[in-house]
Amino acid sequence: MAAALELVEALGHTGLTIEAVAARAGVGKQTIYRWWPSKGALLFEAFLEFEPGGQEPPRPSALADDLRRAVADAIDEVTQRRFDQVCRLLVHEERADLLALLMAPRRLAVEERLRRAQLLGEISADLDVVAAAELLLGPVYQRWLLRSAPLCDSFADTLVELVLRSLRGGP
Amino acid sequence: MAAALELVEALGHTGLTIEAVAARAGVGKQTIYRWWPSKGALLFEAFLEFEPGGQEPPRPSALADDLRRAVADAIDEVTQRRFDQVCRLLVHEERADLLALLMAPRRLAVEERLRRAQLLGEISADLDVVAAAELLLGPVYQRWLLRSAPLCDSFADTLVELVLRSLRGGP
Structure with missing residues (x-):
């Protein structure tokens, strides 16, 4: 998931391939497809896993x-x-x-x-x-x-x- | 252009390939790439060419x-x-x-x-x-x-x- 996030930032979503993610993560392509059906599903989970979560909502103001x-x-x-x-x-x-x-x-x-x-x-x-x-x-x-x-x-x-x-x- | 429009309607934009458009139009892939750099550029021009153009603007009402x-x-x-x-x-x-x-x-x-x-x-x-x-x-x-x-x-x-x-x- 970290490899996917780094690569989408560098390459953009059209340039990103599962092959590149597999190579960067040091695993086979099939390992990735076993867990995620598509680039979108992989990146969605990666985003939720690694991005800073919701902060406390601010105190209401005007x-x-x-x-x-x-x-x-x-x-x-x-x-x-x-x-x-x-x-x-x-x-x-x-x-x-x-x-x-x-x-x-x-x-x-x-x-x-x-x-x-x-x-x-x-x-x-x-x-x-x-x-x-x-x-x-x-x-x-x-x-x-x-x-x-x-x-x-x-x-x-x-x-x-x-x-x-x-x-x-x-x- | 007609082939591209028919195919995008049938297959959706993710399923559409330049190969399929070329086959349906009876031309080579290179012929298509000579005129349009991408599926999007081809479909954009096809849409403008074949879709019914802007009607007269309606008379203003309330x-x-x-x-x-x-x-x-x-x-x-x-x-x-x-x-x-x-x-x-x-x-x-x-x-x-x-x-x-x-x-x-x-x-x-x-x-x-x-x-x-x-x-x-x-x-x-x-x-x-x-x-x-x-x-x-x-x-x-x-x-x-x-x-x-x-x-x-x-x-x-x-x-x-x-x-x-x-x-x-x-x-």
Whole structure:
């Protein structure tokens, strides 16, 4: 798993081969295929095994600040080469199940913060928090996956402002 | 190009090979590589050549209706197997330049409708229409590429409602 992570960082997911991982790890190709059906499955497990796990969630602050930080953290994550390459490989292999496991924690954290905002009366109790979390993170993932525009600070600021207007606006 | 489109529909982009395209077209592999550097480049050109081109833009209607139709059209497009497979192949080959050409028309149409809304005073003249178009389409492309949830009617309705609240809400 360590060999796979090092190689995907160096070669990218299209250049990575099971042969190269086997050679670097000093094992046969069949040994790898016995445990993992594809490059994506191997890298998914390697990523979970070796990447620093979830930190303590930060103490809740003002809603605007928390959403701004959620967007900044999402941008930091997807622009990390290992995360980027593992996710793109999973998109390629159509492993939406594994991809969902990698991507879900961030979305769930936003949903939780929005539910808290509902309890505190910061936003309407009727709001669809699942859809609102997608409204916040969807544009980030769009820019990342499609490389349609840079994930810059001004984009993050504008995005959070637009989402806050939606959360606070009338029907 | 026709052979490539038929095969990607039947086999998916991971199953498609240049060998199979060459065999179906009755030419040698080298003939294909002489014209296109990769599967993605071939399919991109084939898609532009054979897919029905842009229809006349519909007459503008109420803003809510136009945004609802823009989301429905985007969902129809990305759930079409040929479009889906060509785009996923371009993601895999990191051809963001070609992908941008395929994806841009829909985003630009939303931006144009929002600029019209600004002229008509339907929404604030200060609004960042580029970011607002991403707010509308980003969650659609997220669900499509990550297959994170179904692209159903209720999702489209909720999304448009949230975006309209943002467009009309105060700062």
